[in-house]
Amino acid sequence: MDFATLIQILDSTVRLATPLLFACLAGLFSERAGIFDIGLEGKMLAAAFLSAAAAAVTGNVWLGVGAGMFASLILAGIHGLASITFRGNQLISGVAINFLASGLTVLLGQNWFGLGGRTPALTTGGRFEPITLPFADAIAPYPIIGPIYAELISGHSALVYLALAMVPASAWLLYRTRFGLRLRAVGENPAAVDTAGVSVIGIRFAAVAICGILCGLAGAYLALGLAAGFGKEMTAGRGFIALAALIFAKWRPWYALGATLLFGFLEAVGNRFPNIDLGLFTVPSQFMQALPYILTVIILAGFVGKAIPPRAGGQPYVKER
Amino acid sequence: MPKWADAVLVPLISLLIAFVISGLVILAIGEDPVAAMKLMVTGALGSTYGWGYTLYYATNFIFTGLAVSIAFQAGLFNIGGEGQASLGGLGVALACLYIPWPHWSLALAGALIAAGVFGAAWAAIPAYLQAKRGSHVVITTIMFNFIASALLVYLLVNVLRPAGSMDSASARFGEALQLPSLSDILALVGIPFNNRNPANISLIIGLFACFGVWVMMWRTRLGYQLRAFGKSEKASVYAGINPVRITMYAMLISGGLSGMMAVNTVMGEAQRLILNSVEGAGFIGIAVALMGRSHPFGVLLAALLFGFLYQGGAELALWTKIPRELIVVIQALVILFTGALDNMVRRPVEAVFIMARKGKA
Numbered sequence: 027m028d029f030a031t032l033i034q035i036l037d038s039t040v041r042l043a044t045p046l047l048f049a050c051l052a053g054l055f056s057e058r059a060g061i062f063d064i065g066l067e068g069k070m071l072a073a074a075f076l077s078a079a080a081a082a083v084t085g086n087v088w089l090g091v092g093a094g095m096f097a098s099l100i101l102a103g104i105h106g107l108a109s110i111t112f113r114g115n116q117l118i119s120g121v122a123i124n125f126l127a128s129g130l131t132v133l134l135g136q137n138w139f140g141l142g143g144r145t146p147a148l149t150t151g152g153r154f155e156p157i158t159l160p161f162a163d164a165i166a167p168y169p170i171i172g173p174i175y176a177e178l179i180s181g182h183s184a185l186v187y188l189a190l191a192m193v194p195a196s197a198w199l200l201y202r203t204r205f206g207l208r209l210r211a212v213g214e215n216p217a218a219v220d221t222a223g224v225s226v227i228g229i230r231f232a233a234v235a236i237c238g239i240l241c242g243l244a245g246a247y248l249a250l251g252l253a254a255g256f257g258k259e260m261t262a263g264r265g266f267i268a269l270a271a272l273i274f275a276k277w278r279p280w281y282a283l284g285a286t287l288l289f290g291f292l293e294a295v296g297n298r299f300p301n302i303d304l305g306l307f308t309v310p311s312q313f314m315q316a317l318p319y320i321l322t323v324i325i326l327a328g329f330v331g332k333a334i335p336p337r338a339g340g341q342p343y344v345k346e347r
Numbered sequence: 348m349p350k351w352a353d354a355v356l357v358p359l360i361s362l363l364i365a366f367v368i369s370g371l372v373i374l375a376i377g378e379d380p381v382a383a384m385k386l387m388v389t390g391a392l393g394s395t396y397g398w399g400y401t402l403y404y405a406t407n408f409i410f411t412g413l414a415v416s417i418a419f420q421a422g423l424f425n426i427g428g429e430g431q432a433s434l435g436g437l438g439v440a441l442a443c444l445y446i447p448w449p450h451w452s453l454a455l456a457g458a459l460i461a462a463g464v465f466g467a468a469w470a471a472i473p474a475y476l477q478a479k480r481g482s483h484v485v486i487t488t489i490m491f492n493f494i495a496s497a498l499l500v501y502l503l504v505n506v507l508r509p510a511g512s513m514d515s516a517s518a519r520f521g522e523a524l525q526l527p528s529l530s531d532i533l534a535l536v537g538i539p540f541n542n543r544n545p546a547n548i549s550l551i552i553g554l555f556a557c558f559g560v561w562v563m564m565w566r567t568r569l570g571y572q573l574r575a576f577g578k579s580e581k582a583s584v585y586a587g588i589n590p591v592r593i594t595m596y597a598m599l600i601s602g603g604l605s606g607m608m609a610v611n612t613v614m615g616e617a618q619r620l621i622l623n624s625v626e627g628a629g630f631i632g633i634a635v636a637l638m639g640r641s642h643p644f645g646v647l648l649a650a651l652l653f654g655f656l657y658q659g660g661a662e663l664a665l666w667t668k669i670p671r672e673l674i675v676v677i678q679a680l681v682i683l684f685t686g687a688l689d690n691m692v693r694r695p696v697e698a699v700f701i702m703a704r705k706g707k708a
Contacts, residue, residue, distance in 0.1 A: 064426075064489065108687035117424055117485050119687030121633055122679045129675030130372075136670045137376040143670070266489055273486065310505065316497035319490040323472075326482035326490075335483070 033173045035294050040182060041252060043290025044189045045070065045244040049268030050275065050282045051196050052240035058200065058277055059233030060213035060338040061109055064120035065101065066241055067265025068127035073098040073245025075131040078145040078256035079138060081152040081249075090152065090250050091185075095242030101127065102238025110230050113342030124265075132258055143258040145249075154183030154251040185247040190283075192240070197279040209233055213336035216343040226343045244268075270322035277336065289318045348700045353693075354640055358685055361692050362638065365680035372676055378669055390662025391655045399529060399544025400661070403616065404628075405654030406546070409553035410608035411632025412650050413560050414601045416641035420564060421597035422577035427473060427488025428605040428629030430495030431466040435606025437499065438465030439613040440507065440620035443520040454524045458614050459552070459607055466606015467599040469495060474598030478591040484598070492629075503622055517620040526615045549611035553650075556604065557643040563600075564643070573597055605629060627675075634678050637686040653678070 049066045056063040073094035081090030101123050108119040132143040139145055159180035166176035200206035208229050211219045216226045248264070249256045271289050275281035295302075296314035303309075370380035391397045411428045418425035425431075438461035448454035473487035500515070507517040529546035533539075564570035575583040576593045584590055612624050631653055638652070639645025660674035684692065 064485065104683070108683065112688055112690040114687035114689055114691075115424075116687075117426070118633070118637065118682060121426065121630070122683035122687055125630070125675050125679030125682065129672040129677075129679055132670055132672040133372065133376060133676060136668075136672075143672075263493060266493065269486070270490065310501050312497040312501040312504075316494045319493045323476070323482075323487055323490050323494075326480075326487055327476050328480050328482065 029170070030173065031298075033177050035291070035298055037178050037181075038294040038297065039287060039291040040178070040186060041290075042293045043286045044182075044186045045248050045252065045264055046268045046271055046286040046289055047189045047283060048185075048192070048240050048244035048247065049265055050271045050286050051192055051279065052237040052244065053269055053272045054196065054275075054277055054279060054282060055200075055209070055233045055240070056237035057272065057339055058213045058336055059209050059230050060216060060336055060341065060343070061105070061230055061234055061237075062116040062120065062340045063105065063234075063237060064117055064269060065105055065123035065265075066237075066244075066268050067261055067263065068120075068124035069098040069101045069238060069241035070245040070248065070265050071124075071131055071259070071261045072101055072127040073242040074249040074260055075127075075135060075145070075245075075256045077242075077246040078148065078249035079135070081148055082139075082146045082255065085151050087152060087154055087250055091243065091246040094246035094249070095239050098242035098245060099235065099238040102234050102241070106231050106234040109342065110227055110234070113344065116340055116342075128259065131256070135256065135258075145256040148250065148254040152250070153254050154185060154247075156181045156183055157187070183247075183251045185243060185251050188243070189247070193279050193283045200279065205229075205232075210336075212343075213338055216338050217346065220343070220345060226345075230343070241265075267318050270318050273322055273335075274325055276334070292317050348697050352696060352700060354642075354645075357689070357693050357696055358638060358640060358645075360696065361684040361689070362681065364692070365677065365684045368680050369673070369677045373669065373673070376669070378667060383663055383667065383669060386663055386666060387655070387659025390666075391658035394541065395530075395539070396541040396544055397658055397662075399541050399546040400658040401651070401654040402529065402550050403544060403546040403611070403654070404657040405650045406550045406553045406611045406615075407608050407628040408631050408635045408650035408653045409557060409647060410604050410611070411628050412635030412639060412646040413556055413632075413643060414604035414608075415632040415636035416639065416643070416646055417560065417564070417573070417604065418597055418601040419636055419641045420577045421573045421593060422580065423477070423594065423597055423601075424485050425470065425488055425598060425601045425605075426485050426630075426633065427470060427491050427602070428608075428632045429625050429627070430488070430492035430629070431469045431602040431605035432608045432625040432629045433495045433499050434469040435462035435466040435609035436613045436620050436624050437502065437609075438462045438606060439609045440517050440520075443524055443614060444507075444518060448524060451524050451526060455526060455548070455610070455614070458610050462606040462609045463603035464606070466609075467603040469606070470598045470602025471595075474595050474602075477598070478594035496623075500622065503620065507620060515622050519619045520614070524614065525618065545616040547611065547615035549615045552607075552610070554647075556607070557647050560604075561643040569596060605632070631678060634682045634685075638681055 049070055053063050053066050076097035077090040077094030080093030081087055105119050105123055108114040109116040135143045135145060162176040162180040166172045208219055208224055212226055212229045220226050248260060267289055271285035274285040292314055296311055300311040301308050373380040373383050391401045414428050415425055439458045442458045442461035446457060469491060473484050473491055476482040476487050477484040503515045508515060509518040526547045528542060529550060530540040530542040572588045572593055576588055580590060608628060613620055617624060635646055635649040635653055638649035656674050656677055660671050663669045664671040
């Protein structure tokens with residue numbers, strides 16, 4: 027493999043890791059506040075659909091992003107209502123949200139556009155254009171550093187840089203602010219937060235809303251950045267890969283960056299080399315696709331470092347009387 | 348609140364809400380919900396052809412519904428029915444392709460065992476990790492669904508596909524392994540039934556499975572232990588129930604039942620293993636188990652309801668502009684209202700009963 031190919035693979039790694047990173051951070055906020063969320067996939071799918079639909083109709087990419095966040099927030103609201111207000115089973119609610127998104131996107135898409143569940147292909151203005159960072163053209167001719175800067179670092183869409191910026195922002199919010207401390211405490215010991223006079227329900231709803239916004243960005247990037255429009259089931263399990271990355275990252279923001287880059291890299295390699303010939307045997311492409319899930323099971327099994335979820339995760343909070 | 352209200356009234360109200368919202372969705376896309384309902388009823392229940400498909404789908408959902416409900420009873424959420432059923436399909440295909448069965452009845456027994464063993468084996472690793480290492484069974488079974496789908500694609504494309512075939516599917520099973528159809532069986536007792544539908548003897552096995560699960564859950568020591576463990580892990584451990592053993596048993600039985608679904612689809616209908624032969628039935632098992640309150644009789648009724656929705660939805664897609672995905676929406680709403688938003692329905696009903704009792708006193 028030559029240097030140019032490596033750069034291309036890493037470039038597509040960044041692209042493919044972006045939706046995973048948004049979704050992974052989304053899950054991080056929710057689960058750190060004690061709300062399990064296996065509905066990341068559904069929220070991403072709904073956001074991808076509505077953002078593509080809005081961008082196709084208005085021709086404005088940012089209106090698309092807003093619509094995507096709106097769709098995702100509605101589903102997040104349902105999840106909050108079920109798991110916080112009515113103290114329902116958070117996992118079942120997540121399953122329901124995934125199906126709701128999967129069904130409604132096709133139903134509405136077919137009704138609105140009549141393209142078999144797709145949205146019209148987006149043209150300029152309706153989707154994200156690559157941003158060329160300053161001096162990219164000037165540095166490009168230099169060896170090594172040129173391709174790295176001009177192709178790998180520069181030339182992505184705005185949401186890619188936003189996703190990367192979300193990592194330190196999330197870490198700061200979670201570990202350096204009062205809100206973050208409370209959010210983490212609500213996921214570990216909600217009764218203690220309640221005793222301190224802080225609303226557990228309020229913090230949890232805030233966390234679920236942040237999760238909704240981030241999933242909205244993940245879905246919008248899929249439809250407006252990675253692709254040019256919405257296609258049926260276009261998330262293709264990315265919500266679950268993000269969930270796997272979250273466990274892989276042990277519910278920490280910086281680790282989340284590493285985990286999503288790793289999973290993005292696996293996808294990029296799998297796309298580039300469908301079957302990897304190692305001489306003695308060939309690694310089938312299906313193995314590469316399954317690898318994130320296999321790695322997550324190994325991590326969950328605790329053979330390679332233990333992943334311990336937030337202690338109050340999955341349990342509705344009942345105020346003491 | 349009386350027992351009947353808890354077991355029947357609350358699920359019925361939840362179901363009603365789910366259907367009303369589904370009706371609103373149909374209205375929102377500019378179609379007539381009443382006409383749609385009529386079309387679904389005549390399409391699914393108006394002829395023995397429709398009934399055949401309804402019962403064929405229901406058979407799948409009986410197995411996956413029972414699978415999810417057994418795990419629910421033991422306090423576990425087995426979301427991996429999809430993967431376990433795919434592996435069950437693999438078991439059925441291997442048993443049918445590589446063992447020269449002299450008669451379909453022996454092949455059916457062999458395929459059932461193979462499907463059960465493969466499905467249980469696929470549930471065994473998540474079960475072990477939950478029991479011994481405390482890894483959450485929901486996450487591991489989700490991961491195993493994806494691993495199963497990758498594995499099946501690999502095997503169908505590279506191993507099981509007959510040479511020269513472009514289709515990613517296994518070879519056809521022998522003619523001799525064709526299972527008796529429901530119309531064959533009903534003809535024996537003189538009931539005329541359409542023979543152009545895939546309903547087959549697996550339906551009867553499914554009914555036996557319902558009864559068997561009921562006996563196991565409410566008439567055996569193991570069933571008692573499973574339910575006790577599901578109600579309170581601490582109390583059951585105190586009573587001397589081994590949590591590792593119960594978790595393993597619950598998940599193995601659950602995985603085995605999911606796997607057995609494949610006898611209906613792979614051996615009863617397709618007569619070969621195709622890609623994605625499960626078609627989401629593993630997930631519908633969740634809705635069926637929630638709707639049926641994790642009781643075999645409830646599961647049977649809920650499976651029939653979803654069988655009706657599936658066949659009715661197919662008819663809708665055929666005759667109207669409403670896509671098949673409407674069923675996915677209805678399924679989501681049923682899961683949402685009977686599962687996650689259960690308290691939203693239950694609390695007002697409870698309040699009504701308390702008020703009624705106070706009024707009497």
